[in-house]
Amino acid sequence: MSTLLYRGHTYEHQPAAQKVCKQLSYRGQEYNTCTEQQPADLHPHLSYRGIGYDKSLEAEEECRLRNDRQSYFSLARRIVRAQFQFADESRTQQLWQEVADRGMDVDRITYLMYGCQFQDDETAMLIADQEYQMKSHR
Structure with missing residues (x-):
């Protein structure tokens, strides 16, 4: 003991x-x-x-979507920093590989990178993401 x-x-x-x-x-x-x-x-x-x-299924789905959205925002911000601010090619490739490994929507990440001028602004990212969602569901 x-x-x-x-x-x-x-x-x-x-x-x-x-x-x-x-x-x-x-x-x-x-x-x-x-x-x-x-x-x-x-x-x-x-x-x-x-x-x-x-605790209904709708609330669980909303929570999952919120977490999913934050994952997209986080990865888009990290790619923008690596690719545009630091010009770090190896880190950029690692992040894009992470996008592929996680099965994330590449077009959505690209839209968040180029469709939003300020990736550090949560509201601007949310608006850009909603625009992408509206365009992709047509």
């Missing part, structure tokens, strides 16, 4: 305690402490301080 010294006290390593499931009753509601027995969608509509949090 290994020992741990923490704030002047010695602690012996112990095996993890076994999880014990309990059936609890509170104000007429029954609760089970085992997470594997709880439904996956226990609270589909949460609210905190007046802000609603929707």
